[in-house]
Amino acid sequence: MRKELFKHEVTILKDTFGRLLRRHAKTNLKKLIKKTHPADLAIVFRYFNDDEQTQIFELMQSSDHTIEFLVELDDTLIQKILNIKSAKRVANLIQNASTNDQSYILGFLQEKQAQSVIDLLNKEEQEEIEEIMGYPEDSAGSMMATEVFTLYQNTTCGDALKTLQDQQDAEMVFYLYVTDEDESLVGVASLRALATTQADILLKYIMEKRVHSVRPETDQEDVAQIVAQYNYLAVPVIDSDNRLLGIVTVDDVVDVIREEATEDFFQMAGAGKDREILLKSSWENAKVRLPWLFASWIGGIVAAYIIGKYEHMLESIIALAAFIPVIIGMGGNIGTQSSTIVVRGMATGRIEIGNEIQVLLKELKVGLMLGALYGIMLGLFASFRFISADPMLGLVVGLSICSSMLLAAGVGTFTPLILRKLDIDPAVATGPFVTTSVDILGVLLYFMIAGLLLTI
């Protein structure tokens, strides 16, 4: 119900913008832009054509609202609208943004353009941006907020509370991080503890000393894992001297979790990892999906070659051809099930180093159970329907289904496990490899079993 309402609101917004754009009602457009939540504006923006997008963006001022809009905008769109702007306009727009928003936005510009923008900002900001941009993509360092509220460990609770109240960004304060004289992170205090402790007690006596922290080079997926597991609102990022560099906040982690899930989905299906694939042209879309299809094309060629080798057998028992689809189809499906369970299990931490063998054995057992069941069912069908054919056909078909499903479950489980060991993202390579190898192995097994059991 709520979903429909929500979509309804977006539709109304879209229509209102459309009407005002057609009438070139600049003043009203400016008002509407200001009134619209930046996140909503970012969504509505997807539905405008290039010209409309430029018109609206032209009307936007240098403000927090605009920054938030840019940060929420799809990568493809931010790239499109910013790269045609002058460095001066971009610098003007982002000058008051936080350092991590600045470097996020600059990341979408061509290198030369980004440098011109950076040159226009003030010295201090330049250094901070360059530091953030120096961290690897998708790391804690590249997504952390550097403006963190910290307190000194020998501050009293009373003073801490006063400082907190004067804090401009108090709504951003999730935890009170406590440091020592060297600015090393030594603890964290909760707002509750602060408010319910006598005013003259020092922070160091009430703070929690065990703090989960990450390094700037920690991968964003691992940061997300920690936030999700411990229900944190923020995780501190520290350097090798334990100095607090920034915090990664839960709202960014929410985005990471959604994005990573989408990327894994697409990669498993061999459709790239671009979450904005729908914003791209058909040709770009096709290009991304081409490689996996090539793998499966090669697999098909090899299967054709194998079948060609057994031409003489097919000539005498033509009914064999009829069961090729079901044998590779069932194998492919159970293989996909196994690999999906394993890839996702690794992403969510359910499959750890150490329980791989157990997982593999379980999947093989499942493969055998399902293989035996469907093998018997298909074998019976084959015997009755093709009663005129060789009486052994049912046995051949049943055994083939059973063994190809067992094998597929094994390949589907083993492939992502071994890819992780080799430090290759299992989501990327599992899909193509599993389906292609299951196709080939299924056909090969089928004709080998037929060769053994059928008399030609």
Add this chain to the structure above:
Amino acid sequence: MRKELFKHEVTILKDTFGRLLRRHAKTNLKKLIKKTHPADLAIVFRYFNDDEQTQIFELMQSSDHTIEFLVELDDTLIQKILNIKSAKRVANLIQNASTNDQSYILGFLQEKQAQSVIDLLNKEEQEEIEEIMGYPEDSAGSMMATEVFTLYQNTTCGDALKTLQDQQDAEMVFYLYVTDEDESLVGVASLRALATTQADILLKYIMEKRVHSVRPETDQEDVAQIVAQYNYLAVPVIDSDNRLLGIVTVDDVVDVIREEATEDFFQMAGAGKDREILLKSSWENAKVRLPWLFASWIGGIVAAYIIGKYEHMLESIIALAAFIPVIIGMGGNIGTQSSTIVVRGMATGRIEIGNEIQVLLKELKVGLMLGALYGIMLGLFASFRFISADPMLGLVVGLSICSSMLLAAGVGTFTPLILRKLDIDPAVATGPFVTTSVDILGVLLYFMIAGLLLTI
């Protein structure tokens, strides 16, 4: 790097527990339990056998730590350890938990057992629990925290600040919700605004009046969507009279997002939706995966029947059989790509009502591009390799690949779109339907094209 460290910690914890368990060192175990973060304990718990799990759980006291542990524990495990406990022990464990944690935990008990536990709690709690348990599963109502900090709109900022400092659960205060005399939600104020406004100003003058809220029956996915889109830390849940019933907090939303992604993954592969499938027995595992495989078995039987119908054609051109795998394989793969992109696009809000036709046309275009490319490549291969066969074979194979890929892209896109229109979860039904129908249609197209172009 961090990931490994993290896993390393879990391994150490596992070993330490194991050692103490073998030595029956109860006092040390109790200490270790207390010292271990509940979330870590929940993870380590997966690795213990039934007996060890019971032993550890026996040693746990009625405390916030135990509640947190239970809430973090896998569904399968919480069910297992609680259902063998007496109602009295369970009531004792959960008596001090928040209402939503209580009802969450009670949800895992058998109905009779849950009722016995509820009967042991005090009257007020009983009513609250029954209210929460009355909301549909996976709704905002079932996951909201009912203990919310609210302020009256005619309170001054100074008084508000004082009340806030006395708040026991101050660390849970994400936003300051403001109500009128009827307890209706009328606005929200930020901590920052409160702290930087003169003490005698009334809340109603500084609060933001537009508040995004949800209803208790709103689906958890929609709640997650709102939290993710607007970067909220919490969303208020209101009834039809605008009265504040509770809030859904971001940490629960993080869990929802992860869980929903995993469920969609599994469902797309026809492996059920049980995130804890690895904790289940092989037979339970097999049972869940059986239905999709049955769909694909039926598909295989139909394909066998179709091929049987064209037996006479196969008899004269045996080479036709060799290309069956590649034709259904390529079709299946591109169909999976399209349906993955569409299912995920709908889940993340990128495919809205209104742009479906556009998406379908784009996917068809992609299907045609890739189909033409691989059709030509396969056609050439077929002509050269099977030069002795009918010279038209290359054309037949090429055309078949092209048309089956175009068709598969269409079916892969259309199926989830139409399922959503029919209010069926696209993730559940897309996988089985798409692969099965693509198998059948691919084979049918292939032999029809062969029948038209080849002279037998």
